[in-house]
Every structure is written in structure tokens, then in C-alpha cells.
Amino acid sequence: MASTDQHYEQLLAPIYEWMAGGAEAALTAGAADLEGLLHSPGLCLDLGAGFGMHAIPLAQAGFEVIAIDSSAQLLARLQELAGSLPIQSVCADLLDFPEHLPAGRKPSLIVCMGDTLTHLDSLEAVDRLASLAAEHLAPGGRFLATFRDYSQPLQGDRRFIPVRSDQSRILTCFLEEQGDRICVHDILHERQGDQWTMQVNHYLQLRLAPETVRQIFVDKGFMTQIEAVPRGMLRLISDRH
Structure with a gap:
């Protein structure tokens, strides 16, 4: 069985933009995913950024974006699409994001969109991500994620x-x-x-039950809610006090 990274490199990365309906449609959908959820622009981390479906709309909205993904192929396409927008691409594991923060700076926003949370290898890794977000987000910062509810699998x-x-x-x-x-x-x-x-x-x-994920972030001190959104996803909004 392929790892998630291997699966993307071998099969999904070359067709990922096509899967999303092409770049224009994907960026439009990405901007819609973020509508009404953004505070004042600042430093933003996009974890599992892919080809920039959310990183590019964030940069267009005035954010300075650090886009982290394990696929060099997808990040190369992101840079092509981004042009001169303020996006730094980093090929790395998303749990290593603290290593790539500018010295002395904390992001005001961390996004982890698509189904990236379910790509983590354990519930403990989700807990670790929540801990890192609580530690490194600026006061008043927001962690925003989407994921699929696999608690009741399709039959x-x-x-x-x-x-x-x-x-x-x-x-x-x-x-x-x-x-x-x-x-x-x-x-x-x-x-x-x-x-x-x-x-x-x-x-x-991972099969992530929404209440389990919500409680993980609540336990780290976040004010957290989960709601249903288009494309069969759930959206987690966690605000740091």
C-alpha cells in the first residue's frame, strides 16, 4: 500500500488541478471557501497547500502566505499560478511548520483545507497539530480547516x-x-x-469524528465550532483567545 505522499506523487499530483475543475474554477472555489472567515491580513500558513487553491486567494486578499506541502510537483504549479504574489512555497511535512516560520513572527491565520487533516497518520498527530497551532498562532489568531466526516462510512x-x-x-x-x-x-x-x-x-x-476533532481543539484553549459546508465537507473554525 502506498503512503499518502507516494499516492499523490504516483497518481494524484499530475491530475490534481484537473480533478478540481481546472485552475480558474479551483481558485474561485477556494476564494468562496474563505469568504467571510478572514480577519485583517497578516502572516498566514497554508498547510497542505497543493497547487494554491487557497494560498493564492489568501495572497490576493493581502496575506503574506507560507504554503507548505509534501508534493514538490504541486508546489511548482502553485508558484507558476502565483506569479509575483507574496507566497513562499515550502516542501515539508505540515507538522514541521514551526521550523519555517520567520524569526520572531507568529501567523494570524493557519489554514488546513481540503481533506488534509485525514491525511495525518493518527489521532495523536491531529492532537499534535492542534498543540502546535495553539503555541504558534498570534493572540486572536484563527485555525481554519475542512475535512470529511468518516464517522459513518458510506455503505x-x-x-x-x-x-x-x-x-x-x-x-x-x-x-x-x-x-x-x-x-x-x-x-x-x-x-x-x-x-x-x-x-x-x-x-x-483517518476516520475523524467531528466532535472528537472539535474537542481536541477545545482542550488546547481554542473557541471552536464545526459546520457543514459544500462539497461534502465539514469546516472547523478555531479561534485563539
Whole structure:
């Protein structure tokens, strides 16, 4: 079984922008995800930044962004799309973010969007991330994340999820429950001339119950709420006193 990083490099990273509907559609959706949730611009960390779906709208809104991701391929695309915007790309594990903060500065915002929280390898890692956020956020700062609710896994045919398709590419996802994890199988069909090829890979995601995640952040001193948002996601908003 591939690790999350291997899965992205081998299968998802080359098609991730396509999965999101193309750069323009993705950046529009990213800006919509953040609408009404931003305080005054300052230093922002984007954990699991990918190709910049949220980092770029944040920079356009006036934030100085440090974009952290484990995929050099996705970060290279981010820099292409960002142009001269104030975004620093860092290829690293998101739990190592304190090492990449400017000396003497604390971010006013940390975002961890998409399904990045479920890519952590344990509930203890989620707890560690919450501790680091509490330690390094500026007073009055905000931690913002989205994640999928796997506490009640899909059953039967609903485990098969059509992600996107066009005339030359079809991506389907199949979810399989494995204890405290969900095994995510990505099935990619691509047309090459008059032939179709198939590539299959899988990796594990955490099953994160929303109340468990909320309580982790509350225990670190955050004022926290979780709400449902579009694209089948939950949104966590945690404010540091």
C-alpha cells in the first residue's frame, strides 16, 4: 500500500488541478471557501497547500502566505499560478511548520483545507497539530480547516464516488472501511489514442469524528465550532483567545 505522499506523487499530483475543475474554477472555489472567515491580513500558513487553491486567494486578499506541502510537483504549479504574489512555497511535512516560520513572527491565520487533516497518520498527530497551532498562532489568531466526516462510512454502492470525467480521463474513488481508517482506492482511466489504460492505487485516511476533532481543539484553549459546508465537507473554525 502506498503512503499518502507516494499516492499523490504516483497518481494524484499530475491530475490534481484537473480533478478540481481546472485552475480558474479551483481558485474561485477556494476564494468562496474563505469568504467571510478572514480577519485583517497578516502572516498566514497554508498547510497542505497543493497547487494554491487557497494560498493564492489568501495572497490576493493581502496575506503574506507560507504554503507548505509534501508534493514538490504541486508546489511548482502553485508558484507558476502565483506569479509575483507574496507566497513562499515550502516542501515539508505540515507538522514541521514551526521550523519555517520567520524569526520572531507568529501567523494570524493557519489554514488546513481540503481533506488534509485525514491525511495525518493518527489521532495523536491531529492532537499534535492542534498543540502546535495553539503555541504558534498570534493572540486572536484563527485555525481554519475542512475535512470529511468518516464517522459513518458510506455503505453499498454509495462507496463508489465518481470524481470527474471527460472524453479522455475518468477518475473514480472507492471507499473501504478498515477500523479507524478508510482505505481510499483511486481508479484512473485515461485514453491513449484509441485505447484506454487503467491505473489503480490506494492509501489510508483517518476516520475523524467531528466532535472528537472539535474537542481536541477545545482542550488546547481554542473557541471552536464545526459546520457543514459544500462539497461534502465539514469546516472547523478555531479561534485563539
